[in-house]
Amino acid sequence: MFRVVVLGVSLKFEGRDIVSVKDFSRKEIDYILKIAQAVEPIAAKGSDMLKGKILATLFFEPSTRTRLSFEAAMHKLGGSAIGFAEAEIASVKKGENLADTVRVVENYADVIALRHPLEGAARLASEFSKVPIINGGSGAEEHPTQAILDLYTILKEKGKIDGLKIALVGDLRYGRTVHSLAYALSMYNIELCLVAPESLKMRREVLETIKETIPVTIRTSLEKVISQVDVLYITRIQKERFPEPAEYAKVKGSYKINLETLKKAKKNLIILHPLPRTDEISAEVDNTSHARYFQQVWNGTVVRMAILALILGAIK
Amino acid sequence: MFRVVVLGVSLKFEGRDIVSVKDFSRKEIDYILKIAQAVEPIAAKGSDMLKGKILATLFFEPSTRTRLSFEAAMHKLGGSAIGFAEAEIASVKKGENLADTVRVVENYADVIALRHPLEGAARLASEFSKVPIINGGSGAEEHPTQAILDLYTILKEKGKIDGLKIALVGDLRYGRTVHSLAYALSMYNIELCLVAPESLKMRREVLETIKETIPVTIRTSLEKVISQVDVLYITRIQKERFPEPAEYAKVKGSYKINLETLKKAKKNLIILHPLPRTDEISAEVDNTSHARYFQQVWNGTVVRMAILALILGAIK
Amino acid sequence: MFRVVVLGVSLKFEGRDIVSVKDFSRKEIDYILKIAQAVEPIAAKGSDMLKGKILATLFFEPSTRTRLSFEAAMHKLGGSAIGFAEAEIASVKKGENLADTVRVVENYADVIALRHPLEGAARLASEFSKVPIINGGSGAEEHPTQAILDLYTILKEKGKIDGLKIALVGDLRYGRTVHSLAYALSMYNIELCLVAPESLKMRREVLETIKETIPVTIRTSLEKVISQVDVLYITRIQKERFPEPAEYAKVKGSYKINLETLKKAKKNLIILHPLPRTDEISAEVDNTSHARYFQQVWNGTVVRMAILALILGAIK
Numbered sequence: 001m002f003r004v005v006v007l008g009v010s011l012k013f014e015g016r017d018i019v020s021v022k023d024f025s026r027k028e029i030d031y032i033l034k035i036a037q038a039v040e041p042i043a044a045k046g047s048d049m050l051k052g053k054i055l056a057t058l059f060f061e062p063s064t065r066t067r068l069s070f071e072a073a074m075h076k077l078g079g080s081a082i083g084f085a086e087a088e089i090a091s092v093k094k095g096e097n098l099a100d101t102v103r104v105v106e107n108y109a110d111v112i113a114l115r116h117p118l119e120g121a122a123r124l125a126s127e128f129s130k131v132p133i134i135n136g137g138s139g140a141e142e143h144p145t146q147a148i149l150d151l152y153t154i155l156k157e158k159g160k161i162d163g164l165k166i167a168l169v170g171d172l173r174y175g176r177t178v179h180s181l182a183y184a185l186s187m188y189n190i191e192l193c194l195v196a197p198e199s200l201k202m203r204r205e206v207l208e209t210i211k212e213t214i215p216v217t218i219r220t221s222l223e224k225v226i227s228q229v230d231v232l233y234i235t236r237i238q239k240e241r242f243p244e245p246a247e248y249a250k251v252k253g254s255y256k257i258n259l260e261t262l263k264k265a266k267k268n269l270i271i272l273h274p275l276p277r278t279d280e281i282s283a284e285v286d287n288t289s290h291a292r293y294f295q296q297v298w299n300g301t302v303v304r305m306a307i308l309a310l311i312l313g314a315i316k
Numbered sequence: 317m318f319r320v321v322v323l324g325v326s327l328k329f330e331g332r333d334i335v336s337v338k339d340f341s342r343k344e345i346d347y348i349l350k351i352a353q354a355v356e357p358i359a360a361k362g363s364d365m366l367k368g369k370i371l372a373t374l375f376f377e378p379s380t381r382t383r384l385s386f387e388a389a390m391h392k393l394g395g396s397a398i399g400f401a402e403a404e405i406a407s408v409k410k411g412e413n414l415a416d417t418v419r420v421v422e423n424y425a426d427v428i429a430l431r432h433p434l435e436g437a438a439r440l441a442s443e444f445s446k447v448p449i450i451n452g453g454s455g456a457e458e459h460p461t462q463a464i465l466d467l468y469t470i471l472k473e474k475g476k477i478d479g480l481k482i483a484l485v486g487d488l489r490y491g492r493t494v495h496s497l498a499y500a501l502s503m504y505n506i507e508l509c510l511v512a513p514e515s516l517k518m519r520r521e522v523l524e525t526i527k528e529t530i531p532v533t534i535r536t537s538l539e540k541v542i543s544q545v546d547v548l549y550i551t552r553i554q555k556e557r558f559p560e561p562a563e564y565a566k567v568k569g570s571y572k573i574n575l576e577t578l579k580k581a582k583k584n585l586i587i588l589h590p591l592p593r594t595d596e597i598s599a600e601v602d603n604t605s606h607a608r609y610f611q612q613v614w615n616g617t618v619v620r621m622a623i624l625a626l627i628l629g630a631i632k
Numbered sequence: 633m634f635r636v637v638v639l640g641v642s643l644k645f646e647g648r649d650i651v652s653v654k655d656f657s658r659k660e661i662d663y664i665l666k667i668a669q670a671v672e673p674i675a676a677k678g679s680d681m682l683k684g685k686i687l688a689t690l691f692f693e694p695s696t697r698t699r700l701s702f703e704a705a706m707h708k709l710g711g712s713a714i715g716f717a718e719a720e721i722a723s724v725k726k727g728e729n730l731a732d733t734v735r736v737v738e739n740y741a742d743v744i745a746l747r748h749p750l751e752g753a754a755r756l757a758s759e760f761s762k763v764p765i766i767n768g769g770s771g772a773e774e775h776p777t778q779a780i781l782d783l784y785t786i787l788k789e790k791g792k793i794d795g796l797k798i799a800l801v802g803d804l805r806y807g808r809t810v811h812s813l814a815y816a817l818s819m820y821n822i823e824l825c826l827v828a829p830e831s832l833k834m835r836r837e838v839l840e841t842i843k844e845t846i847p848v849t850i851r852t853s854l855e856k857v858i859s860q861v862d863v864l865y866i867t868r869i870q871k872e873r874f875p876e877p878a879e880y881a882k883v884k885g886s887y888k889i890n891l892e893t894l895k896k897a898k899k900n901l902i903i904l905h906p907l908p909r910t911d912e913i914s915a916e917v918d919n920t921s922h923a924r925y926f927q928q929v930w931n932g933t934v935v936r937m938a939i940l941a942l943i944l945g946a947i948k
Binding site for chain 2: 051052053054056080082083084096100103105107108
C-alpha cells in the first residue's frame with residue numbers, strides 16, 4: 001500500500017466515478033492534486049501499484065491523446081489496458097445500447113474510461129456500472145480529468161491557484177475542456193476572463209454557476225486581456241462541433257498567439273492549451289518561457305495516475 | 317505450477333486447438349468446467365500464471381465483446397495481448413492469405429484467438445499454425461468458447477446440466493453460438509427444444525447430429541415452451557447474417573421476453589443470451605431473478621482463462 | 633542489467649534514433665546483430681528487462697506485421713505498448729501536425745515506433761522528440777529494422793554475410809525494404825545483383841551510393857541470376873505505391889519463384905521475402921530447404937528486442 005501523508009486529510013475516493021468536476025469539493029480536488037504531486041516521481045520509473053488491475057478504454061469517438069494518456073497512466077502503475085478506439089469497431093454497430101455495453105465491460109475491467117459523442121453518456125454509464133466510470137469527454141459538455149490536469153499545471157507552474165487572473169480564450173461554447181475547467185476554477189479565489197466570439201461565448205448554464213462564486217469579465221477581443229492575465233488558456237475552434245460549416249468559417253482563426261501578441265504579456269504569463277492545436281498558437285511561441293502546453297501533456301498522465309490509484313483503492 | 321486436484325482425472329490440453337466443441341469429449345468439457353471453477357477466484361485478483369506469454373487476437377470481423385473477453389482473460393493471468401480488431405487494418409488489405417498471416421503471427425504469439433467471417437477459417441488456421449488456435453467465431457458456423465461458457469453458466473446457476481429442459485430460441489440458422497451450444501448440450505442428458513421461425517430453423521447438419529443422442533422438439537411459437545423449460549437461451553436475429561434484407565424484415569422481432577411472457581415461466585427459469593441483444597429481452601427483465609445474461613459475460617472471462625491456462629500448459 | 637561480452641566492443645546506443653541504416657557504421661550494425669544473437673533465447677521465454685517501460689506504436693499507415701512485431705518484442709522484454717494502427721483514429725484527423733503529435737506522445741512513452749506514408753517523416757519526428765524514434769517505414773524510402781533483420785537472417789542461415797552473392801528481385805523503386813537493405817549490404821563485402829522491370833528499377837540515389845563500395849549488376853530477367861546467387865531476396869510489387877494503376881498492371885507478376893524456376897538454383901540458395909507476398913513465391917516452395925521467409929519473421933522480433941533493449945539502455 002502506497003501511503004501519502006497529507007496533513008491529516010483523508011477522503012474517500014475508492015470506487016467513485018469521475019463524471020463531472022461539479023461532483024467534487026475544493027477539498028477533494030486539492031487532495032487529488034496533492035496525490036498527483038506524490039505520484040509524479042513514479043511516472044518516470046513505473047510501479048506495481050495496480051498490478052493485476054485492468055482499465056477499459058471505451059472510446060466511441062476517436063481521441064488518441066486522451067486514450068493514450070489513460071493507457072500510459074495505467075501501464076505506469078503496473079496495470080493493463082483493453083478497449084476500443086472508435087465506435088465503428090464496437091458492438092454498437094450491432095445496435096447495442098450504452099447501458100448494456102457498460103454492464104458487459106464491467107466484467108472485464110476494474111475501471112472504465114469512456115469517451116462518447118453524447119452529453120450525459122458518462123453519467124448514464126455510471127448509473128449502470130458496478131466499476132468506476134471516468135468521463136474521458138462526453139459531447140461538448142465536460143472533460144473532468146482535463147480540468148484537473150489543467151489545475152495541476154497551474155499549481156506546478158505558479159505555485160498556487162488562488163489569487164491568479166486567468167483567461168479562457170477561443171471556443172467556450174462547444175469546447176468541453178473549458179466547461180469543466182471553468183467549474184473547477186470557480187472553486188478557487190481567482191478572477192476569470194472569458195474571451196470568445198459572439199457565436200462561441202460561454203454556455204449560459206456554466207456562466208451563471210461560476211458567477212456565483214468568482215468575478216467574471218467577458219470580452220470578444222484578446223488584445224487588452226493579454227497584458228493583464230497570469231494564465232492564458234486557449235482552445236482550438238473545433239470544426240466538428242459546429243452544426244453549420246458556415247458558422248465555423250466566420251470564427252475560424254479569431255485568436256492567434258504569436259511573438260507580436262505576446263509583446264504586451266506579463267513576463268510570467270503561462271500559456272496552456274488542451275491540444276491538438278491548429279493555428280491558435282504559432283510555432284515560434286513554443287520556445288518562449290510562456291509555453292506550457294506540452295508540459296500539460298505530461299501532467300495529464302500524472303493526474304490520471306493519481307485518479308486511477310485513488311478510485312481503485314491503491315492510495316487511500 | 318498451478319495444480320488442480322480433479323479426482324484423478326488428468327487430460328492432455330497443452331498445445332491443443334479449440335476449433336469446434338465436436339473435437340472434445342464430454343469428459344474433456346467437464347474437465348474444462350472444473351478448471352474454470354478452480355480458476356474463478358483468480359479472475360478477481362489476478363495471477364502471474366502466464367507471465368511472459370502473448371495472446372494474439374486476430375479479428376477479421378469486429379467483436380468487441382469476444383476480443384475484450386480474451387484479452388481480459390490473458391491479462392488476468394499475467395500475460396499480454398497484441399492484435400487487430402478488424403480486417404481493414406490488417407495486411408489482408410495487401411492481399412495476404414490466412415495461412416500466411418497465421419505463419420507470421422505464430423512468431424509473435426504463444427496462442428492465437430481468431431475471428432473470421434468465413435466458415436472453416438479457424439480449422440484452416442489450425443492446420444498451418446505451430447501455436448494453438450482458438451476459434452473466436454468463424455462464419456455462422458461455430459463459437460466453441462461461447463458454448464463452454466454457456467455450459468459453465470448453466471452448471472453454476474443450476475448445479476447440474478444433466479436432467480434439464482433447455483430451449484434455444486431465435487435465429488438458429490445463422491447464429492453461430494447456438495450451433496456450438498447445441499453440439500455441446502448433445503453430450504449431456506438433457507431435453508432440447510428448438511424455437512425459431514421457419515426461415516431461421518436449426519441447420520440440418522446440426523439437427524441430425526444432436527438428434528442421435530438427445531430428444532429434440534421443434535417449435536415456431538415460444539408461448540407454450542416458456543412454461544416447460546429450466547433454461548431459455550435466446551439469441552439476437554442478426555441482420556448482418558442475412559443474404560436478403562427482406563428476409564430479415566420478415567422475422568425481426570419474432571420473439572420477445574418481457575414480464576408478461578414470463579408470467580407462465582417456472583420460478584427457477586434462467587434466461588441466457590450471448591449478447592449483444594437488440595429487442596429480444598425487455599429491460600424490465602434485467603432485474604428479475606431469471607436474468608443471467610450479464611453473469612454469462614463474467615463466466616466468459618473465467619472459462620477463457622481456464623482454456624488459455626490449459627492449452628498453454630500452465631495448468632495440467 | 634543484462635551484460636553481453638562482445639570481445640571488448642562497447643558502443644553507445646542508449647537514446648539513439650533508428651531512422652536510417654545509413655546512420656550506422658558496419659561496426660555498429662555488427663554489434664546489433666551480436667546483441668540479437670545474445671537476446672534470442674529470451675525471445676522464447678520472456679524477460680523483465682524493460683519492465684515499466686512503454687513503447688508507443690504510431691502507425692499512420694496500416695502494417696499489422698511490423699506493428700505486432702514491435703509490440704511482441706516489447707512484451708517479451710517485460711514492457712508495455714500503446715498506440716494506434718491507422719491515421720483515421722489519430723488526432724491527425726483534427727489537423728495536428730507530426731511535430732506536435734510527437735511532442736505529445738513522448739510524454740506517454742519511452743520510445744516511439746513510427747510508420748508514416750511520407751518520406752522524411754521519421755527524420756522529422758526524431759528532430760522533435762525527446763525519446764528515441766524508430767522508423768517503422770517512411771514512404772517508399774527506408775525501413776531500417778527490416779534491413780537489420782534481413783542481415784540477421786542471412787548471418788544465421790549462412791554463418792556469414794561477407795563473400796555472398798545476393799540478388800534483390802522485384803520492385804526496387806517503391807519497395808522501402810530493399811532500399812534500406814541495399815544500403816546495409818553495401819557495408820559488407822558482397823556482390824549484389826538487382827533484378828527489376830525497367831519501370832521499377834532501383835532508385836538512382838541508392839544505386840549510386842552502393843556502387844561506391846560493392847560490385848552491382850543490373851538485370852531485368854531472373855532466369856540466369858537464379859543459378860548464381862546464394863541469397864535471393866524477392867519483394868511484392870505493391871499496387872498501393874504506384875501513382876498509375878496502368879503502370880502496375882504492366883509489371884504485375886513479373887517474377888515468380890516455383891519448383892520449376894528453382895531447378896537451376898544452388899543447393900544452398902536461401903529465399904527471403906519481407907512479406908506479405910502475393911504471387912511471387914508459390915506455396916509449393918514453402919516446404920523446400922530454400923524457404924526462409926517465415927524464419928525472417930521470428931528474427932524480426934529478435935532484432936527488434938535487441939534494438940529496444942539497446943536504445944533504452946537495458947543492454948550496454
